[in-house]
Each structure stands twice: as C-alpha cells, then as structure tokens.
C-alpha cells in the first residue's frame with residue numbers, strides 16, 4: 001500500500017510537477033527514518049517537451065554534510081556532483097530542485113526555504129532557471145501532506161497546487 005502519484009500545477013498552468021508513487025514512498029521512508037528532525041535532498045528528472053511539467057525520476061537522500069535540526073534543514077553537497085554527472089551522461093536527467101520534510105508540522109515554506117531554493121539553483125553544478133521545491137509535512141506514518149513551489153527566474157515563487165484529477169487523465173492517454 002504505497003503513496004499515489006502526486007501532481008501539482010500552478011494556476012496559470014505554465015508550471016507543474018509530477019512525482020510517482022514509488023518515489024513518494026521513498027521520500028516518506030526517509031521522513032520516517034528522520035523522525036522529529038528535518039531531512040531533505042534534491043529532485044532529479046526532466047521536463048516534458050512543452051517544458052511546462054517537471055517530471056521527477058530520482059530523489060536523493062540527505063547528503064552527509066547537510067545540517068539538520070527540528071525546524072531547519074540546510075542541504076549539503078557531498079556526493080551529489082558525481083551522481084548528477086552520471087545521471088546526465090547515462091540518462092539525460094538533471095537537477096530539478098529540492099525536497100524537504102517538516103516533521104509533525106505543516107508543509108508551509110519558511111522565508112529561509114525560499115531563499116535557499118534560489119541560492120541552491122544558482123550554485124554549480126545545479127544551475128536551474130526555475131527550480132521546484134517539494135515540502136512534505138505532518139506524520140509520514142499517518143496523515144501527511146505535500147506542497148510544491150516553483151521559483152521562475154526573475155519572478156516571485158509560485159505555489160503549484162495538488163491537482164490529481166485534472167492532469168492525470170491527460171497523462172494516461
């Protein structure tokens with residue numbers, strides 16, 4: 001009994017994010033293991049041909065040099081570069097953005113979260129003009145929720161709302 005595929009879309013439909021159930025399960029397992037401490041990592045994948053849907057195909061666990069507290073998470077970088085290089089060379093997959101967990105709390109992004117999303121996306125080798133951020137909040141063993149955001153270059157961060165119904169139909173065809 002795993003998590004469902006999650007689809008998030010901005011109201012303007014110019015940005016959306018898709019992550020399948022198996023990857024959500026992996027994230028929820030990392031959250032469970034992390035218990036009351038924040039955890040996170042990066043999201044890897046590719047865009048569709050219209051470049052409006054970021055499709056996640058891999059997620060990282062927290063790099064060992066990450067700083068993790070009860071209400072803070074600063075993702076480290078250790079090990080990411082060779083992994084990204086390999087995924088790019090072998091599968092043309094690349095950095096899409098960040099994910100992290102707010103233990104037993106709402107998945108509301110803090111101002112630090114937003115700042116870090118921008119900062120991370122400007123750091124080589126991650127450079128990404130419109131990084132996404134997935135935040136999981138609540139109890140990973142019970143009632144959890146996820147919210148997703150995108151930071152388009154030169155404009156404000158937009159929320160992509162969970163929209164399982166609308167796009168799923170489109171994707172199955």
Ligand SMILES: [Zn+2]
Nearest residue numbers: 100109110113
């Ligand atoms: Zn946060």
